[in-house]
Amino acid sequence: MPADPSSPHPPSIKDVARRANASTTTVSRVLSQPDAVRPDLRQRVQQAIAELGYRPNLAARRLRQQRASLIGLIVSDIRNPFFTDISRAVEDMAYRHGLRLILCNSDEDPAKEQSYLELMADEQASGVILSPTPELTRRFRADQHPFPVVLVDRAPDDTPTDLVLLDNAHAARRLTEHLLDQGCRRIALLAGSRSSTGRERQAGYEAALRERGLAPQVLPLRPTADEGQAAAAPLLATDPAERPDALLATNGLLLLGAWKAIRAAGLTMPTDIALAGFDNNDWTTLPEPAVTVLAQPTADIGRSAAELLLQRMAEPARPPRRIVLEGTLMVRGSSARQV
Structure with missing residues (x-):
């Protein structure tokens, strides 16, 4: 009883x-x-x-252990389904291991990000999983923090640290080559410009075009649906002989914006223009035709990041590990006439 x-x-x-x-x-x-x-x-x-x-008595346990039984997760934009899925996977792992989780949303704001990192220190967090802002990515050092840090999605240059990310250049190359194989030759890239992820995907796109002797057309953008729609609209209003015959987006929000622009322009996919991009968000299967995507293994990314953090908490001196995962190309009707 x-x-x-x-x-x-x-x-x-x-x-x-x-x-x-x-x-x-x-x-x-x-x-x-x-x-x-x-x-x-x-x-x-x-x-x-x-x-x-x-x-x-959690307060008493904290005093005994001299650290909180919690971990932190700081993501760039919780509205992005990519980070929502990662958050769910991290939360599942934290629950299984008896850890509490503090979820924070930095909004790509370095000041907000720093405030949350200070909060984690004040709360004596056992460790933090972080999708860093571009500013922090450029100057990140693991030993600057009083807790272990595992990075996801974005990698600092030449800085040894635990991290989990997609093979972005290879994934973008696969998407671009798929469009090229469908006969597309004027492929415009809606590229997130605020992270290493967007730059790596742009590099993969450009490499695929160079191999075919084709010129890239890159639109650097903030990674939001509104930005994607606003950037794509004038491209679609040009003469059919000059407008792109395909749009490629480097994240799910830009992809949604591109899809909205195509619909608003009254164009048919893939006859008038093909569309493909990153992230297998739920909405991508709803239109007719459904949208071709490079599906990221978000559950694996979140789970792998949590596992790395638990290992680092248990073995603080072990060498850093870098986990690079592959995505899955899901070809659908927006880019292929027969699927």
Whole structure:
């Protein structure tokens, strides 16, 4: 029976241990590292916790451990489904390991980002997963922070640190080559200009065009749907003999903006113009035709980042690791007449 909330003596960890016929150390481990306890014993302890209505004293645990049982996640734009999916994967891993998670949204603002990094220090976070702003990417050093940091999506130049990212140049090259194989020759790139990710994808696009002797057409943009639509609209209003025969977008929000511009111009995909881009967001399967995308392994990115952080927390002196993942090309009707 759950404990009486009005009782002056709430259940203690010793009460849980007695009820579960386990040691207090085992109870503590179930609370902090449940995967480290064998399933039958873990279930017994969790049942005792539920029956007694026990709640751990987190403040006391913090004082004992001299650090909070939490990690931080700072993303560039939580409205971007790419970061939403990564956040979900990180949260799942944190929950499985008995860690609390603080989620912060920097809005690509270095001052806001710095404020959140200071918050993590004040909260004695065990570690932070970070999608850095371009400013921080250029000057990032892991030893500048009082906690381990794992970077996602964006990589600093020549700085050894734990990070997880997509092979951006190769992925963009695959998308560009797909469009070229469909007969497209005037491919305009809507390129996110505020991160290393956008620059790497632009490099892959340009390499594919150079191999075919074709000239690139790059529009550097802030990575939002409004920016993508505004930039694509005048391109589509030009003479059919001069306008692009394909639009390629370096992220899901720019891709959405390009799709809106094509629809507003009354053009047909892929007959009048082909469309392809990054991120397999839910909306990309809804139009007719559906939109060709390079699907990023967002769940793997988030899970791998959390695993790297847990390893770094356990082994602070180990060498940095760089995990580079491949995406999946999903060819659909927006770029291919037959799929």
